[in-house]
Amino acid sequence: MNLLNPVLTIIGYVLVGIGAFCQVVAGIGMNRFPNFFVRLHAATICAIGGSFVPIIGCSLIALSIEEFGVIRFFLAGAGFVTAVFLLILAPVGSHLLAKAAYFSKAAVLYPKAVDLLEEDVERGEIRE
């Protein structure tokens, strides 16, 4: 275990660094993108790159600290559970929100090049 600890720490810090980068990028994208459906991409970067990755990194760092004793397994386990919840629930939440926003016309698709979903709905292949 002692030999593995520095490796775990370095991997954990790299993951936390990736998360910090993704947060700033997603924050800029959230403010610069033109409409709701484009901003969904920024939200995905925030949820997966900016939160899932650093939480896994924090769990790895926690596993490598032996001063915490047995408690470090609690920390790592709770971190993994949080990460799994985030990985499953964040995309589903975005999907439900996007679907409701599209069909209720709450968000307007402003610079519109093509809308394949609208054509499908008109042809009757997809029902609301």
Add this chain to the structure above:
Amino acid sequence: MIDLRTYLFTVTYIAIVVNTVIALYGIFVRPNILKKIIALSIFGDCTFIYAIIIGFRKAEPYPEIPIMITQQPSKEYIEHFVAKAVDPLPPALVLTGVVIGLAVMLFLIFLSIQAYRLFGTLNIRKIVRMRG
């Protein structure tokens, strides 16, 4: 020379005081019942933060949570714990307060939904004029 941490903590406190004032203004002036309920919940949250701030302490480098991590602790560990952990009594009181606040809020929301069904509006000034 004031410690920078004290300055930042005072900024936090003053921001919460400003929140209290805005929430009180909302309770007194805005006519919609649901808006009054939102303002009331914000006011309750501010009072909870005051109660928690009483129990906070400026230990070095940062205070601990009031939970002992090791069982059958040694005497030195208990002394360290007492010197650094925050006050556990305000959280216990605020826990009670949050639950009671939620219960009252839920009952008020049910009452306002019923009032809308009966009167057709939630503007409290119009409801008062309707009856009198």
Add this chain to the structure above:
Amino acid sequence: MSDLYSLTPYVVLAVSALASTIAVYLAIIERDLIKAVLYSAIQSTFYALIFYLLMVPDIVLVYIPVAVGLLPAILIIAVKKTEKYEDVGGVPRTTSIIVLLSVTVFTLIAGYLLVVSHAITFDVFPSLDARLLAKWFLATTLWWNRLFSSMSPEAVTAIVWDYRGLDTYFETSVMYLAIIGALAIARYLDIPRKEYREDVMGMSIIGKMSTRVIMPMIIIVAISIALHGHLTPGGGFQGGVTGAVTVSLLIFIFSVYFATRFFKISIAILLRIIGLAGIVLSATIVAIIGFLIGQPAYIFQNQPKIIAQIGLPYEIGGNLISGTLLLFNTSEFLAVLMGFAILFLLLSIPEENVLEVIKGEVE
């Protein structure tokens, strides 16, 4: 390095407090009610961060479900059932100006008192030392002497049930009475019988499938928060409000007709009564045992004291259970979970059925 280390949490505290001030201002000013609810959700999120940095995890665990989850949910339902925009007609301009002035004067007085009361010891605004009572609570948390300690390593749960049990008992009663009030408003009403159809009702198939996957995990997390209440942050109420998310997901993602396959309003009421009876039992069990044996004992007693030397065991087979705390947490979990189940079921009754009943009563 060390200075930066201890300064960072205070910076985050100040940033989140200032952000919450902007959110509160917009929540009060906004005329679109649903936007006001969302602004208040933003404010609650920041308050949760403030509570977290003030090192009270029990409050965070109860505050996030209550203020970020349940209250906005029920307010959103209320806005959908009533009017969407605030009608500001009828407020005299002089009234609002007078109220604003008086509130501002109140603030100035409060701020002046704050500065004066801390002027003497201004550089220790969060005090360096805790009160003597707090030190006593902390020192007796797990002293390993049953005559003084409550044998629970978590001080907050020990205080909630062991030292201030009467408060907690009446708090649960207030919650119980509020839901009885909601039931009384919705009298004669029940959920209409209808067959659940997978393809028409509820939200999209992606949401349904992933909710089916995630539901057992949520229930396990809620139960572990509730039953570890005497060891880690959490307890019965925190576990109950975490478990309430499963009920709301069942009703909103599938439909209320799917949820009524598992529990109806009457069954939920019955389970809630069982939960409250469990709380009464955990309050009186030591007194009952003392009455049967013929030794002095008290209501709300947990561990043996000097004058009443009976009590429940604090561990079973080496596992710490802290006397009645485990029983209390289990019963509270059941009562709170079923209370919120009743509430969501009542709110999802279709509006036409309610209006029919009310119309019949008025005539």
Add this chain to the structure above:
Amino acid sequence: MTVEYLVYFIPFYIVGLVLYIVRALKGPTLPDMVLAIDCMGYVLAALLVIFSLYLGSPLIIACAIVLTLWIYALDVYMSKYLEKKELGE
């Protein structure tokens, strides 16, 4: 302790949080606001985990799980509000 170097990463998360607040307070439509609140919730979950490690109090990590769950629930409520259907269906 190797935890102290986390202090160099925390400001980036705070910058992200502030940018999401700007969008959440400004957002022209309702779904924009909800999306920004989601992002705030996710970055806060990451911050809670980082702080529990950074402040050396591992037991407070349980808050992050609950925050993730309820942010998802807020999504569900808002999409239910935007849909035309009755609440129960």
